[in-house]
Amino acid sequence: MQADPGSIKFSLDRTSILILDADPMSMSILSQILAGFGAKNLYKCTTIEDAKLAAQREFDLIFVDPGASGDGYEFIPWLRRDPSSRNKFSSIMVVTGHTQSTRITSARDSGANFVLAKPLTPTKISARIGWLGRDKRQHVECQSYVGPDRRFKFEGPPQGLEGRREGDLSADLGNASQPNMSQADIDALMQPRRITL
Numbered sequence: 001m002q003a004d005p006g007s008i009k010f011s012l013d014r015t016s017i018l019i020l021d022a023d024p025m026s027m028s029i030l031s032q033i034l035a036g037f038g039a040k041n042l043y044k045c046t047t048i049e050d051a052k053l054a055a056q057r058e059f060d061l062i063f064v065d066p067g068a069s070g071d072g073y074e075f076i077p078w079l080r081r082d083p084s085s086r087n088k089f090s091s092i093m094v095v096t097g098h099t100q101s102t103r104i105t106s107a108r109d110s111g112a113n114f115v116l117a118k119p120l121t122p123t124k125i126s127a128r129i130g131w132l133g134r135d136k137r138q139h140v141e142c143q144s145y146v147g148p149d150r151r152f153k154f155e156g157p158p159q160g161l162e163g164r165r166e167g168d169l170s171a172d173l174g175n176a177s178q179p180n181m182s183q184a185d186i187d188a189l190m191q192p193r194r195i196t197l
Helices: 024-036 048-054 071-081 101-110 122-134 183-190
Strands: 016-020 041-045 061-064 091-096 114-117 139-141 146-148
Touching (some): 016 048, 048 071, 061 071, 091 122, 114 122
Parallel strands (some): 061 091, 091 114
Antiparallel strands (some): 139 146
16 A cells, blocks of 8 residues: 555755745745755745856755746756756756646656646645655656656557667567467456455
8 A cells, every 4th residue: 555645754954955936925935834844955046047056056856936937947957958067867846836738748848857736735745755755767868858757657659659768668569378368267357256264
């Protein structure tokens, strides 16, 4: 049985966190929630220029609100691609009140790990941080994208296309090694049975 993400206990007291948010109220709410989780090393920036200067330090966790104009989406690819970046592999969460599918796609394609929809609550943030801790996606670097693998589950390449990654399996299936089960055999497997101990 999987644990409830909201019940995960953790402390952010040794975690270095960068917040990029132009809205002071939103920044205050997020900062207070993170402080409630023990965060002491919070660096708050209201502009992309300030965030780029702050990013000369190494951060464990980065929160970016792209704003209504979506300018913040430029910061994430810069952070992932800049050759001198110390935060290429840092966990990045986009925090936004604009959750149209185009915005979610922009966040994913910019290189963010996850998207967190406003309004913010400690439970939501706790769950997302728990997900970050369990995230096993590989880091991908190619001409058009740098960041965590955008696929959350591996189902192979799309139908009719060859895989682009080393681990992609061929969609071609071989011949059956045994005859198929009869419908009676399948039905027998599905029948509830009494187990005696």
